[in-house]
Amino acid sequence: MQTRLTLQGSAAFFIRFWGQPLMTLVQEKAEACLQALYTLMFDVTTSPQAISKTLRSQIGTGWTWVSAIQWLTGKDAAEFFDRQPPDGSIGGIPMTAVPLFVVIAKETSSALGRQRPDDSECARQLRALGKQLEAKIAQGKIEHG
Numbered sequence: 162m163q164t165r166l167t168l169q170g171s172a173a174f175f176i177r178f179w180g181q182p183l184m185t186l187v188q189e190k191a192e193a194c195l196q197a198l199y200t201l202m203f204d205v206t207t208s209p210q211a212i213s214k215t216l217r218s219q220i221g222t223g224w225t226w227v228s229a230i231q232w233l234t235g236k237d238a239a240e241f242f243d244r245q246p247p248d249g250s251i252g253g254i255p256m257t258a259v260p261l262f263v264v265i266a267k268e269t270s271s272a273l274g275r276q277r278p279d280d281s282e283c284a285r286q287l288r289a290l291g292k293q294l295e296a297k298i299a300q301g302k303i304e305h306g
Contacts, residue, residue, distance in 0.1 A: 186220070187241050192252030193219040194229035194238070198262055198269075199254060201226060201284055202291030209280035226280075227273060233266035265290065 197212050209226050216224040232238055242251075242259055249256050269287065 187237055188251075190220055190232055191238060191241050193224075194232050195254050195259070195262055196252045197226050197229040198233065198266060198287075201287045202265075202294070203288070205288060209284050230266045230269050230273075233263055234270050238263070261294075 193216055197216055200207050200212055201209065212229075213225040216226065216229055242256075242263070245251065245256050245259075247256050251259060254262065265287075269283070273283070
C-alpha cells in the first residue's frame with residue numbers, strides 16, 4: 162500500500178504503510194529529468210515516447226519528456242541544484258553542465274508554450290542542438306566535467 166503526501170512546495174514523498182520512504186523524490190526527479198533531456202539531445206536511437214515511458218517507471222504516472230523538461234525549470238529543481246557541490250554530478254551529468262541543461266530546458270519550455278511541435282520534431286531540434294554542443298566541446302569552447 163502506498164500513500165502520496167504533499168509536503169512543502171511541490172516536493173512529495175511516497176511512503177509505504179510502515180513509514181519507509183520509497184525514494185527521495187526531488188533527487189530522483191533531478192536525475193531522471195536531466196537524463197531525459199540528455200537522452201533527447203544525444204541519443205538518436207531513443208524515441209521521445211520511450212523516454213516518457215522510462216520517466217513514468219522512474220518517477221510515476223503522468224510524467225513525460227515534456228513534464229521532465231518543465232520540472233527542470235522550476236523552484237524545486239533550482240533549490241536542489243543550488244545545494245549540490247560544484248564538483249559533483251547528478252545522474253552522471255557534471256554540475257558544471259547542469260546550468261546549461263537548465264537554460265536549454267527553459268528555452269524548450271518556452272518554445273513548447275508557444276506552439277508545441279510533435280515529439281519527433283522536438284527531438285530533432287534538441288538533437289541538432291546536442292550536435293552543436295558536442296562540436297563546441299570538441300573545440301574547447303565549452304568545458305565538461
